[in-house]
Amino acid sequence: MALFMANAYIRHESEAKGCKMTQGKRVTAGVLLIGDELLSGRTRDINLSEIAKFLAPLGVAVAECRVVPDEQDRIVEAVNHLRQACDYVFTTGGIGPTHDDITADAIGAAFGQTVDVRDDALAIIEEWYAKTQTPLTESRKRMARVPAEAILIKNPVTGAPGFQTGNVYTLAGVPKIARAMLEDVAHRIEGGAVTLSRTVATGGLREGDLAEGLGKLAAEYPDVSIGSYPYFFEGPDGEIKRGTNLVARGTDEALLGEVVEKLADLSRSVGGKPVIDPPDAK
Template identity: 45%
Template sequence: MSDTLSSSPTLVSAAMLAIGDELLSGRTKDKNIGHLADLLTLSGIDLKEVRIVADEEDAVVEALNALRARYDYVFTSGGIGPTHDDITADAVSKAFEVPCIHDPEAMRLLAEMYERREMEFTEARQRMARMPQGATHIANPVSTAPGFVIGNVHVMAGVPQVFQAMMDNVLPTLKSGSKVLSRAIACPYGEGDIGTPLAAVQKAHPETSIGSYPKYDGKRFSTELVVRARDPQVLDAAAQAVADMIANIDGTRIADNPTADA
């Protein structure tokens, strides 16, 4: 009866599966996880889990089936190029128990592109048209070969520029969650100085999630405190409580002891 009762926020969850031996050997430092995390946070979608697995069919199938059953969306990166170690299309098909086919529309797009460029549409390049039967395309404005969507799984390239271009096309198609609002509050003290009062603030503001992120500049620790909530008033109240907490700490004993907390 009260108009102050708001409806429950929409929670939309997601996972990422990054595929590639090169990520696990250290040869390539992943850039897609952080990019996806930023995009999903802006869209109010909770990235709950990330896995990185090798270019091995069993590993991809198992991880994909675990993640797609549990979360609203799964986003994959890597393994959809033209070489023998690109096994993502086969693995995704196997996970969904459908044939992996040379998609006719993808074949047409690629054939046209290679003809326009007077390049041979080799058997290897034709591999880039393969996807699970029934999948729909994710357009690739950088290099034509499409990603694809099947069920709640979005399959994209591992090259960051292509991954990002594909995600720009995917984002408008996703249902957004209630956006999580956040407020970052710089704290000049290490976590050991604020842990106890901060826990009290968190307890007093149960509808928020308060994160504490230690920073170390080589000489001293400080902390970035981040208050998150879906309701702006709830956020304001908790952020104010955090700021008050910081103001009430006696910093005089701390300043000379820079490296005490991890």
């Protein structure tokens, strides 16, 4: 399957999810990843890329990401920065049942809202645990603590809900749960222009072979962001193979098509065998 999706198709699919979209507008998101384990290197984050890929077809571009430890002051500071700087904010992590799960309190503090066990959240958790015959301990009830004015976000994986406070969406840290929660977020988003992305694999060329031509194209098409991504991998014979993918990103589908053809021409002009929108782009 080609990686490239046409604008009309993306719009159709996104609106089917309930997302409102305003053509031409730039809408941004900030992502806040919360957890000591991300900064210690124990856990390698995958939520940022999953959130970005979920938001792109809704017409929301991730503009900034921060990673902070499980410390209330640091979370509050980052949330308050991001919710001013971006249209939407997505936080991951720190909403489980243990002592180091302090995200609800931090979000409450950032918004000046009290945080207590809320009946609607508790009802969801009680029902979930009754169904799965798991004892509802005091710690598990803690997961019903959400800011006073927050709107709950469904968690079809483990029951305990996420929550939306103003423009801040608080998701679980476990990627499987965070991703599932996003399905209950799309209909709350008012997206803008969709940034389309197309790739030209250059067939083993290096960045240095392409750089001069790329610079000229970037100057010629200021409304298209042109990036080059070198890669290295070990072939089956143990030899290190390398190559470069070119990526054009922008909101104008026709203009992007034009640039993609020029990127392919450029690759050919320096001896490459370009493939446009390869299914297995590295």
